[in-house]
Amino acid sequence: MRLAELSERSGVSTATIKYYLREGLLQPGRRISATQAEYGDEHVRRLRLVRALIQLGKVPVATAREVIAAAEDDSLEHHRRLGAATSALAHRREAAVDDDPAAEAAGRTVDALLEHLGWRYDQEVADLSPAYRTLVAAVAALRRLGYPCGVAHLLPYGRLAARLAVTDLDLIEEEPTPAAQVEAAVALTVLYEPVLLSLRRLAHAEESARRFTGGESPA
Amino acid sequence: MRLAELSERSGVSTATIKYYLREGLLQPGRRISATQAEYGDEHVRRLRLVRALIQLGKVPVATAREVIAAAEDDSLEHHRRLGAATSALAHRREAAVDDDPAAEAAGRTVDALLEHLGWRYDQEVADLSPAYRTLVAAVAALRRLGYPCGVAHLLPYGRLAARLAVTDLDLIEEEPTPAAQVEAAVALTVLYEPVLLSLRRLAHAEESARRFTGGESPA
DNA sequence: CATGCTTGGATAGTGCCACTCTCCGATGAA
DNA sequence: TTCATCGGAGAGTGGCACTATCCAAGCATG
Numbered sequence: 001m002r003l004a005e006l007s008e009r010s011g012v013s014t015a016t017i018k019y020y021l022r023e024g025l026l027q028p029g030r031r032i033s034a035t036q037a038e039y040g041d042e043h044v045r046r047l048r049l050v051r052a053l054i055q056l057g058k059v060p061v062a063t064a065r066e067v068i069a070a071a072e073d074d075s076l077e078h079h080r081r082l083g084a085a086t087s088a089l090a091h092r093r094e095a096a097v098d099d100d101p102a103a104e105a106a107g108r109t110v111d112a113l114l115e116h117l118g119w120r121y122d123q124e125v126a127d128l129s130p131a132y133r134t135l136v137a138a139v140a141a142l143r144r145l146g147y148p149c150g151v152a153h154l155l156p157y158g159r160l161a162a163r164l165a166v167t168d169l170d171l172i173e174e175e176p177t178p179a180a181q182v183e184a185a186v187a188l189t190v191l192y193e194p195v196l197l198s199l200r201r202l203a204h205a206e207e208s209a210r211r212f213t214g215g216e217s218p219a
Numbered sequence: 220m221r222l223a224e225l226s227e228r229s230g231v232s233t234a235t236i237k238y239y240l241r242e243g244l245l246q247p248g249r250r251i252s253a254t255q256a257e258y259g260d261e262h263v264r265r266l267r268l269v270r271a272l273i274q275l276g277k278v279p280v281a282t283a284r285e286v287i288a289a290a291e292d293d294s295l296e297h298h299r300r301l302g303a304a305t306s307a308l309a310h311r312r313e314a315a316v317d318d319d320p321a322a323e324a325a326g327r328t329v330d331a332l333l334e335h336l337g338w339r340y341d342q343e344v345a346d347l348s349p350a351y352r353t354l355v356a357a358v359a360a361l362r363r364l365g366y367p368c369g370v371a372h373l374l375p376y377g378r379l380a381a382r383l384a385v386t387d388l389d390l391i392e393e394e395p396t397p398a399a400q401v402e403a404a405v406a407l408t409v410l411y412e413p414v415l416l417s418l419r420r421l422a423h424a425e426e427s428a429r430r431f432t433g434g435e436s437p438a
Numbered sequence: 439c440a441t442g443c444t445t446g447g448a449t450a451g452t453g454c455c456a457c458t459c460t461c462c463g464a465t466g467a468a
Numbered sequence: 469t470t471c472a473t474c475g476g477a478g479a480g481t482g483g484c485a486c487t488a489t490c491c492a493a494g495c496a497t498g
Contacts, residue, residue, distance in 0.1 A: 018446075033495090035492080035493045036445060083427070135421070145271065157415055162426070164419055187361070192357075200412075202348070204384045234459075237477090241477080253464060254474055439498100449490085451489090461477090466472095
């Protein structure tokens, strides 16, 4: 398969494929001659994954490259590779956390929450984790706006997250090979995010209709 | 309060505040003289909300303007305003849905899911809803990558979303005035998204550590 | 062999977006 | 009087994900 056919099969323009090749998101094809290369089904699959990460998952190109690199790093043992790939995934554009009093209070709230949930609580790891920092920033923003956002409010969310993690990990462990598991971890982590958020939005609409229009469908 | 003080109190540069004023994200201050304007606490609050939407919520500026406009539109009755504000909120950068066979299958899966959940199922509304389309696109992407993503897999997510919607709406209804409820709907919809996603990531890490390192904390 | 299209690779350019810089004339404070 | 400061407006910046253009080396056809 040549570049043109790869483009046709994946629905990605040749220009964009060339860009991804340059950026290291796609391994180069097998060189057939000085000016030609051969691509295979694994390129089609990879390309679909990359597209899904970038378009649906809004993962920056540079981050996608890190994730791909981590997922392919054979020098790491399996669960390290899993960790490397998913933590690379976390390096998205994120808002800076400022050192408000609100931010401090938010930090304490989050720490208390994690303790309540019984999750591993390691301050050093926590400070480095983008997810932890994002959580603190979001809680701080809510508090600054005057919305109640204590442990009691967050706990239901945390419990639901824990339940999701179990089903997600089950799905990942269904994959046969370590390499497939790593890819699944990346794909499922990112691609179930829009699923979850969309469902929440739809559920809001549903619940809102139920409450404000007496259970009837709105016009 | 002058522009400089508003900037200081909100932590937003004067240049950016001027930009927001120009873009209509912030109502103009009360004119004191030909070259001076007076801002109040409501401006500080609004500014914090706008910042939270844009920085944490990644809401595009143009969308934030629509949301603000809808939230302030006194000509609408309460629950219409709620609907207008939150549906404006949905107009984010979203990936285009292509008309694959995979997309069609995904559409049927989503329809079946919504029926299972017993949610109001209105094809016309569904086709227009960005959340619905995002959901279909995500399911289609998962299927194209060969991951199982049937009703059975989505149902737990849907049920969790329904439960979240109930607690979210409870929180919104705690607000005293209609205007505050609309603002709360916007703020909580957007700002709990990073909370939810962060908690899911942290839960993944926790569950992964539990499974792959025998319950010990990783190094 | 000649011709013209295609291929892969490299470079520079595009469009969008969220700011940010610079200038201006009017104003208020010392 | 003097001079920093204010609000307003337009142009400029930087980052990012592409995308258009060019080029030389094949390959396919007559």
